[in-house]
Amino acid sequence: MLIDSSYLSDNTKKIYSLKERIVREPKYVEKVQLLTLNKNKPYLGLKGDYGLFCSDLWWDNILKGNINTICYKGFICRVFEAGQDKIGKFNTVSIRLIDGSLMDFSIYVNDEKDRVLYKEGFCVYIIKAFDEFKCPPSKNRKYSDITLEVAITYDL
Numbered sequence: 001m002l003i004d005s006s007y008l009s010d011n012t013k014k015i016y017s018l019k020e021r022i023v024r025e026p027k028y029v030e031k032v033q034l035l036t037l038n039k040n041k042p043y044l045g046l047k048g049d050y051g052l053f054c055s056d057l058w059w060d061n062i063l064k065g066n067i068n069t070i071c072y073k074g075f076i077c078r079v080f081e082a083g084q085d086k087i088g089k090f091n092t093v094s095i096r097l098i099d100g101s102l103m104d105f106s107i108y109v110n111d112e113k114d115r116v117l118y119k120e121g122f123c124v125y126i127i128k129a130f131d132e133f134k135c136p137p138s139k140n141r142k143y144s145d146i147t148l149e150v151a152i153t154y155d156l
Helices: 018-024 026-037 056-064 112-117
Strands: 012-017 068-080 092-097 102-106 123-132 143-153
Touching: 012 018, 012 112, 018 026, 018 143, 068 102, 092 123
Parallel strands: none
Antiparallel strands: 012 143, 068 092, 068 123, 092 102, 123 143
16 A cells, blocks of 8 residues: 555545556556557657556556655545536545645545545545656646545544
């Protein structure tokens, strides 16, 4: 677990792990890696300077700090459906971070039954990695933010 367990209480559950997702969806990793390797698509994909997405080298570089990561902690203040397509289920939360700022975050779970843990007032921990794009889509967005883990304290 990348989330520092010293922050977590007994009633905190890890509800998403990229490592678990890639075991269940190896094609997802393959697609991302193929974009990185595809020289005919210089504007799409990750740069790959620290290893191919989800490779052992990539994970090692995350643990060594060569790929920047950040841990967000805050309280869910809104659960809602975002986007143009009405899919009939909540897919986004607003989180009041410890510094007082607001962040919208897509709902990630490895097991659909854990979606119910995204509730107003519950504390959420999110670890994201920032891997550089081959060709940044804008000057302000040079990195892909990749959700590595999510944990929620479900009984305050």
